[in-house]
Amino acid sequence: MNGSQTPARPPPPLSGRGSPLSRMPPRKSLALFAFIFLINYLLMRFLFPGEQPVTVPYTEFRQQVAAGNVIALYSRGTTIEGRFRNAVTWPTPEEVKQAGQPPRPTPLDRRLLPPPKTSSHFNTELPAFFDRDLEDFLINNKVEISAVPIQQGGLWTTLLYFGPALLIIGFYVWMYRRAAQGGGMGGGGVFGIGRSKAKRYDATDPSLRVTFNDVAGIDEAEAELVEIVDFLKAPDKYTRLGGTAPKGVLLIGAPGTGKTLLAKAVAGEAGVPFFSMSAAEFVEMIVGVGAARVRDLFKQARESAPAIIFIDEIDAIGRARGGVMVGGGHSEQEQTLQQILTEMDGFTGREGIIVLAATNTPDVLDRALLRPGRFDRRVVVNLPDKAGREAILKVHVRKTPLAADVRLEELAQATPGFSGADLKNLVNEAALLAARRSEAAVTHKDFLDALEKIVLGPERPLLLTLQDRERIAYHEGGHAILGLVVPGADPVHRVSIVPRGQALGVTYQRPQTDRYNYPEAYLRARIIGMLGGRAAEEVVYGTKTTGAENDIEQATQLARNMVTRWGMSEAVGMVQLAPRENHFLGAPGGFGGEKPFSEQTAALIDAEVQRIIHGCHEEAKRLLREHRRALDGLVSALLNKETLSEEEILQATGLPPAPQLEGAPIREKTV
Numbered sequence: 001m002n003g004s005q006t007p008a009r010p011p012p013p014l015s016g017r018g019s020p021l022s023r024m025p026p027r028k029s030l031a032l033f034a035f036i037f038l039i040n041y042l043l044m045r046f047l048f049p050g051e052q053p054v055t056v057p058y059t060e061f062r063q064q065v066a067a068g069n070v071i072a073l074y075s076r077g078t079t080i081e082g083r084f085r086n087a088v089t090w091p092t093p094e095e096v097k098q099a100g101q102p103p104r105p106t107p108l109d110r111r112l113l114p115p116p117k118t119s120s121h122f123n124t125e126l127p128a129f130f131d132r133d134l135e136d137f138l139i140n141n142k143v144e145i146s147a148v149p150i151q152q153g154g155l156w157t158t159l160l161y162f163g164p165a166l167l168i169i170g171f172y173v174w175m176y177r178r179a180a181q182g183g184g185m186g187g188g189g190v191f192g193i194g195r196s197k198a199k200r201y202d203a204t205d206p207s208l209r210v211t212f213n214d215v216a217g218i219d220e221a222e223a224e225l226v227e228i229v230d231f232l233k234a235p236d237k238y239t240r241l242g243g244t245a246p247k248g249v250l251l252i253g254a255p256g257t258g259k260t261l262l263a264k265a266v267a268g269e270a271g272v273p274f275f276s277m278s279a280a281e282f283v284e285m286i287v288g289v290g291a292a293r294v295r296d297l298f299k300q301a302r303e304s305a306p307a308i309i310f311i312d313e314i315d316a317i318g319r320a321r322g323g324v325m326v327g328g329g330h331s332e333q334e335q336t337l338q339q340i341l342t343e344m345d346g347f348t349g350r351e352g353i354i355v356l357a358a359t360n361t362p363d364v365l366d367r368a369l370l371r372p373g374r375f376d377r378r379v380v381v382n383l384p385d386k387a388g389r390e391a392i393l394k395v396h397v398r399k400t401p402l403a404a405d406v407r408l409e410e411l412a413q414a415t416p417g418f419s420g421a422d423l424k425n426l427v428n429e430a431a432l433l434a435a436r437r438s439e440a441a442v443t444h445k446d447f448l449d450a451l452e453k454i455v456l457g458p459e460r461p462l463l464l465t466l467q468d469r470e471r472i473a474y475h476e477g478g479h480a481i482l483g484l485v486v487p488g489a490d491p492v493h494r495v496s497i498v499p500r501g502q503a504l505g506v507t508y509q510r511p512q513t514d515r516y517n518y519p520e521a522y523l524r525a526r527i528i529g530m531l532g533g534r535a536a537e538e539v540v541y542g543t544k545t546t547g548a549e550n551d552i553e554q555a556t557q558l559a560r561n562m563v564t565r566w567g568m569s570e571a572v573g574m575v576q577l578a579p580r581e582n583h584f585l586g587a588p589g590g591f592g593g594e595k596p597f598s599e600q601t602a603a604l605i606d607a608e609v610q611r612i613i614h615g616c617h618e619e620a621k622r623l624l625r626e627h628r629r630a631l632d633g634l635v636s637a638l639l640n641k642e643t644l645s646e647e648e649i650l651q652a653t654g655l656p657p658a659p660q661l662e663g664a665p666i667r668e669k670t671v
């Protein structure tokens with residue numbers, strides 16, 4: 001009943017911005033539908049000119065027959081339908097004038113003559129008294145009398161009639177499927193299936209211009225692209241001095257790290273147009289379309305060179321060939337890829353066009369793409385470190401009014417694993433919260449609340465009894481106290497017993513710095529902290545609840561990694577017994593089904609994991625008994641205020657922050 005969790009690992013990078021279906025603005029689609037209707041109408045008019053018959057009085061009909069202007073007719077009941085040789089207008093202007101009605105009567109003028117109409121098709125009503133000599137009269141005047149309706153006869157006519165309608169229905173179906181596939185229907189739309197739907201973004205428009213000023217926290221990647229900017233600014237000078245013109249640059253990085261932003265900034269810095277397109281949009285159901293789009297995209301860029309072509313998600317088409325494809329589209333994908341290669345091979349280096357492409361799975365790319373003269377430069381865009389995150393936050397709060405208490409450095413510290421896009425989202429959420437609270441400026445608390453919402457989900461209203469709340473408070477208090485007293489533990493900066501997402505309470509700890517290398521003592525401190533919730537319940541109540549499930553899961557995982565991956569068990573030694581965890585740049589891990597060790601080793605691993613967990617559990621209980629007074633103080637403050645900040649925690653417990661480990665952590669990239 002008392003579930004809670006400690007976010008032990010950095011929050012997963014948040015992604016997924018904007019669903020593909022939402023890409024088509026409703027107004028655009030409306031205009032498109034209107035256009036199709038218009039085409040349909042014109043087509044019908046073209047195929048069936050004068051389709052609307054004119055209704056003439058019987059006397060007028062006879063006059064036309066006498067004048068030899070009636071070619072053929074068909075009669076059904078008392079109605080006669082037929083065709084004139086020359087189109088007839090009825091009522092005639094004279095008749096309209098005689099009746100004294102306006103040239104364009106409104107529906108209210110019903111008793112008057114109908115509006116004049118011109119057609120070579122007509123119909124008329126036979127008078128009630130039967131015209132005996134009509135047949136002779138018609139034959140004498142060489143009118144063809146037919147038993148089939150003149151217009152509705154024949155399969156051919158029927159087909160012709162429904163053809164356009166069928167075509168249009170087919171068209172709608174096709175368009176919806178495309179929209180559903182996320183292709184969007186941007187610029188080219190219906191009118192140019194083979195035209196590229198590249199979004200052109202003009203770096204010369206100052207309001208849209210993105211520069212390196214807007215990019216932060218990924219300085220290494222930025223520095224590597226400065227050369228590209230120089231080249232675009234003066235392609236001739238560059239090649240004259242003997243430099244080889246760069247052709248393609250592959251930007252590699254996790255989602256939201258700013259690859260698109262970086263490409264735009266290169267265009268902005270160089271002052272050249274930027275053509276961007278997602279590779280997923282190249283891949284169509286119709287074979288050959290992708291290649292045509294590529295051709296068009298490069299043509300457009302060539303016309304406005306120097307320019308940048310940006311291809312997002314290149315892995316969508318650049319996947320190594322010969323692999324297993326899901327569904328169709330294999331050869332389509334190949335053709336599209338081939339076309340890109342052909343276009344790039346065609347560069348002499350004097351066009352001043354550079355192709356930037358982005359991916360987050362470089363290992364799956366076809367070798368052909370990476371060959372010299374193609375995407376032979378690779379720029380890795382890493383997730384930002386703490387200083388980088390602070391710099392990115394600074395970029396995004398430029399237009400946000402901030403309260404004086406906002407400490408961006410602390411926020412940067414609390415957001416390990418966040419990408420640039422995640423940080424932008426954080427600023428946005430905080431601003432929304434501030435607006436909802438009708439504040440004049442965004443406060444530090446808005447940021448913390450936004451962060452909590454992003455990482456843990458929104459608050460969940462739950463009716464809890466006083467006993468439940470107290471138990472949750474002791475559980476969270478246990479985590480928090482251990483965060484304060486275990487040397488090397490991550491500082492606790494927030495404790496809350498407000499239910500959120502799956503958790504009934506939360507203890508939020510933030511690492512002092514970004515850690516790339518974890519000392520063993522730190523990992524033990526983490527496990528002790530994770531087990532602190534259950535340990536506190538045991539120390540205070542002497543009973544257990546299900547609330548520790550998440551804690552147990554995380555602690556076990558960590559202990560298992562210590563034994564099987566990091567060689568931290570004397571009994572097992574430095575042997576790799578579990579695959580490296582999937583990392584976005586790493587090859588997919590896994591030993592492929594079978595365990596590469598014996599049953600004895602398996603038993604040894606289990607025993608070692610249990611030994612670590614058991615030791616940490618005992619240590620947690622011992623420390624909580626020792627600091628029972630601090631724990632009680634924290635719990636009463638929690639029951640009182642529900643959420644406590646770092647200062648409030650220190651005040652309620654009367655404890656100093658946890659001492660840091662000696663020589664730790666070591667900051668070193670080991671990716």
Ligand SMILES: Nc1ncnc2c1ncn2[C@@H]1O[C@H](COP(=O)(O)OP(=O)(O)OP(=O)(O)O)[C@@H](O)[C@H]1O
Nearest residue numbers: 214215216255256257258259260261392420421424
């Ligand atoms: N380093 C950064 N500095 C400033 N803003 C950033 C940074 N990285 C990302 N952002 C913000 O996040 C937004 C999304 O980033 P962007 O689309 O460039 O990421 P991406 O790496 O191309 O992502 P994806 O792989 O999902 O296409 C940017 O428009 C920008 O506002």
Ligand SMILES: [Zn+2]
Nearest residue numbers: 004005533551
């Ligand atoms: Zn817990």
